[in-house]
Every structure is written in C-alpha cells, then in structure tokens.
C-alpha cells in the first residue's frame with residue numbers, strides 16, 4: 001500500500017447520484033480496511049461551507065461569473081490546505097464530491113469562462129495536486145434534473161437552463177475522453193444496483209493497484 005492516500009473525486013451534473021454513491025464507496029472502502037474520509041466542494045471547511053452557502057443562495061441578483069469562479073477557488077485553497085493535503089499526507093484516502101473538473105464543466109462549459117483562466121487558477125491554487133482517479137457519473141441531463149428537482153427547492157445553480165447543463169455535461173465528457181487513464185465514466189442511467197456493481201469492481205481494481213504500488 002502506498003504511504004500517501006489516494007485522492008478520488010466524483011463528478012457529474014445535478015442529480016446523477018454523487019452523494020448516494022459516495023456513501024456506498026465510503027462503506028466499501030471502510031469494509032476493506034481503508035482509512036477514508038469524505039468531503040465536498042465547494043465546502044469541506046467552515047470557510048468553504050460559508051462560501052458554498054453564498055454561491056448557492058438565491059438572491060434575485062446576478063452573480064458575476066468571474067466572482068463565482070474566484071469564490072470557488074478561494075474555497076478550494078482553504079479546503080486543500082486545511083483538509084485534503086493533510087489527510088493524503090497521513091495516508092488517508094480522500095473521496096471528494098466534486099473538484100476542479102466541476103469548475104471546467106460549470107464555469108468553463110456552462111458559463112463560458114476562458115479555460116486558460118481556469119487553468120491558471122488551478123495551478124496557482126493546487127500546484128501539482130490533481131485527482132488520482134475521477135469517477136464521472138454520466139446520465140442524460142433531463143434524468144438528473146428530474147431526480148435533483150424531486151427534492152424540492154432549487155438552489156441558484158440548479159435554476160439554470162437545460163442548455164446550461166447540456167454544456168456542463170459535454171465538457172465533462174470531453175475531459176474524460178482526453179484523460180481516459182484518470183477518468184472512469186459510469187452510465188448513471190442504469191439502476192442503482194448496476195451502478196454500484198461497477199463501483200465495486202472499480203474499488204477492487206484501485207485496491208489491487210494501490211497494494212502493488214503501481215500507477216493508477
């Protein structure tokens with residue numbers, strides 16, 4: 001087993017099943033004796049959760065896309081230094097509900113911000129830190145939105161148009177196609193039991209690779 005933990009991120013559009021499947025992954029890994037922590041972005045720290053609440057609040061006021069981007073990276077800087085890096089350094093695995101792929105997808109694809117600006121902030125805030133593995137739960141936008149909207153009130157980002165989320169999904173898929181060794185794309189339109197069967201196989205593979213000390 002390697003002496004630093006694995007950094008695993010879970011991504012996808014609204015309502016794809018990230019929270020549900022992160023809980024499942026956490027229990028699978030814990031049952032295998034892995035010391036794993038679950039966290040999320042934006043959030044994961046007191047400051048980050050304040051920023052999250054600010055970002056998702058519905059105020060009837062347009063939020064400047066660059067202000068949104070900078071707030072997300074401010075939360076990420078705090079999250080990395082306070083939570084993620086110490087956990088990985090101590091050998092814990094970190095399961096993170098969204099990370100910078102979400103920024104490329106939502107602020108880049110969805111809002112149309114320049115990808116170069118996002119890449120510069122990524123380097124500034126993260127240095128060389130990138131996820132070891134990213135699980136992309138992918139489903140038709142309308143299916144995910146129906147699931148998410150079934151829960152009641154919508155936050156500011158959930159109120160975006162279907163076209164916005166189509167661009168988000170497309171950006172995620174493009175990124176996964178560009179980095180197939182990092183991304184595991186799972187069809188989240190399948191029944192939950194089938195999604196979790198795929199996750200179980202993925203966990204077995206990660207454990208075997210980690211134990212062998214081979215690249216992920």
Ligand code: T5A
Nearest residue numbers: 014015016017018019020041042098102103106147157192
């Ligand atoms: N954001 C975030 C940015 O814009 N930029 C960034 O850089 C970052 C990091 C965060 C928001 O911030 C934005 C994106 C987001 O809008 P969030 O809570 O992380 O918000 O994201 P949400 O997508 O809003 O999370 P949700 O809680 O809505 O969705 P989940 O977690 O994907 O879905 P989950 O697990 O709650 O499941 C939804 C429902 O579907 C069912 C579940 O039981 C549940 O009822 N379900 C299934 N049903 C049938 N078949 C399956 N396979 C199912 N899987 C789940």
